[in-house]
Amino acid sequence: MFASVSAVDPGWIAFLSPELASRAQFGWTISVHILFAALSVGLAPFIVYFTWKDVRTDDERYTRLRSFWVKVFAAGFVMGTVTGIPMSFQFGTNFPRFAEVAGELIGGPLAFEAKMAFFLEAVFLGVLLYGRDRVGDRTYILSSVLVGVGAWLSGFWILVVNAWMQTPQGYEMVTRGGLEIAKLTDPIAAFFTPRLPWMYVHMINASVISVALLVAGVSAYIVWKKRDAAAWNTALKLAVVILLISAPFQALHGDAYGRHVENTQPQKFAAMEAHYETGPADLHLLAFPTSVDAITNPKAENLFTVSLPRLGSFLASGGDFDAVITGLNEYEENPPVPLVFWSFRIMVGLGFLFIALALWGAYLIYRDRLAESERYLKAMIVASPFGYAALLTGWYVAEIGRQPWVIQGELKTSDAVSTTLSSTDATLTLTAFVVIYIGLVATALYVLKWLIREELQDLGAAASDERWRGPLPEVNEND
Template identity: 35%
Template structure:
């Protein structure tokens, strides 16, 4: 198999696996802040018990997230040396900021968060919880800033030519606030909040179905449901804003997301479908002119299509981009409907008597994870064939000295190690859930 394809598969695998954990850490961190904040306000013991319980799960998730993220930095140097040289000044600035603002904040408060119960005052411990949560959010900021610069470069100039070319920062804040960064940061945060909220909903729906820890689980479920409802709604706003930015800055990606080929014509908005790239047509159910309306508030407004770009300058896997994008949208709309219906039953006083709904919530934890993954697949595959949009092609970015056999060997090893880590995560998570919040509160802190 082609070395470039293998290098892309390896990086996609490692980053997709890693991205299971940071959104959970951020989302669970938000719920922990709410739980512990309610404990400080009310001094009700159940909120402290909930915070202690979810701290254990946060610690497992955070630890494995750190372990699985380290390998990607090595891949930049081994498999993507030319790309690393090209973006080194940009990424160096963003990652240095991450170390200063994110890791510094997390490392300052993490020890207090994990081991500070009964050693510091409740107020100081709450501050540490907030500090670790903010640190995880800032970490996401700088990673998304670096990735967004690849999508919409700004605040730089190019030094050198050919394989010696590299981008240098000329305006740090223009680089940080590049045209796509704010929309994407907000959307990533919201996806993380949903991942954490639905993890809490899933676990406590399971307890409620089994008749275990019912009083404390009802409180936790209601907290998580409020977060999930608000965030699932707000994602519509950030998603629309992000799509507007794609229409302006990456029109070929938008065209691939909706399978729109005509150079300049009104574009339909598909609810579902299948793209035939050879025939340049979509078979499915759509709203005529719907995409034109969302972008320009006019059903007859033209949208730039894929045929406006040379074949070598547009995504080749149009159907994959289309399907990933529509899976993300479908999950998002389902979560909105699910949370609204749950809130309606809450208002009617029937939420916890509706067993089939609790069953759905028990397994709903997987949906935000899928949406987060396919959202990133849409963004990255839609950017192709560019690794830095409009400047550096993916085919120009990988290391020339790495062989296909070396990548295959390392990919097999990563697969084995990551599979073991995932099994460890599931085992540890299952162990904590079976013990339950009261059992956890009675024991000394045991991270794993």
């Protein structure tokens, strides 16, 4: 896993191998970028709704909510741009073989994302920020819609690329200049792969869930500080209603998505369930490691699981308890099973938590006690970052579960890494990205904190004196 260093380096320093450092760097940068990309995608429906209600009703509640969340959207857009720019450069610096093989397939969608989506979103975001008193009402509402369309189009074109990497089609391998590359033969087939509709719907809805929890958490905190804050009571109710729709839908869609994965990427499905022996598969509802070895090896006998016999086969096949599921032992190379196995369980567990929170909130709305329930307000404040945790672990299942392939069945990740990249260079650039991106995340959290404090001051509520510790100011018994 580690590569030796040159003689000029201190002997006690160990540098990561170019392959491992490149994998870690891309994984880290996309993990941070996806937080801001999901913020834009998930916040778009809220922005459209608040803008429409503000213009149509001239209600101070919606004016306040529109103004606040457009600022959050703008901050996320800037951070998403900054963290997203290095992504494409890494294809050339760290994975040049991938760029050579897939350039003809991925170049078009990436260009469409920049010219069709990014600029659309950027231009009309400027209108949203500065044009309320400069353009007509219809134009202003249209601007909010076009910002949302731009955000969702951006996600679409990025997922076109990723879905092709998962289930490639519409190409043939040819030799050019002594290199074997993928030649585009059918743009429609290449752009609209079997994975695209599944991945797009699941990712868009995951982003909506993440933002609904964020909106609920911010609203719950402000309501906690000032119970009669009408705008934020409205925002909290809206977030709960959206969560009530999106969270159960994600569970149903995820169940069907799992069957698609088993049909198209059986190795990934086996890794999700740590299913090693070919045959009927149990469904592991819960898994508890009883030793350190069990954490890093889901195959270990000392991993205590709560399983439903053969239910894995039933779900994967759509109704057959005896369906044979291909086990991991059938493959020469497998993904890091513990990462896929545990990420999948965290994602699913959080998904059911979101359903429970939505049902709890719906009950309180029905009883007209949403703002009075201190327990629920605390629960939503604590749960505000959990949507992003579920989104990231789901992304890890999709991406790590595809390994060892960067293009499924065509090009392995190990073969795509640059052969001229040194361990020192790869490790140092990874370190730089980690430090810089942590700074960007901290900056984004500070901006959110500042906006919340400004809102509390404007409402006449005292800001919390607690130290800043997370995505929302901490709530304690003295607040």
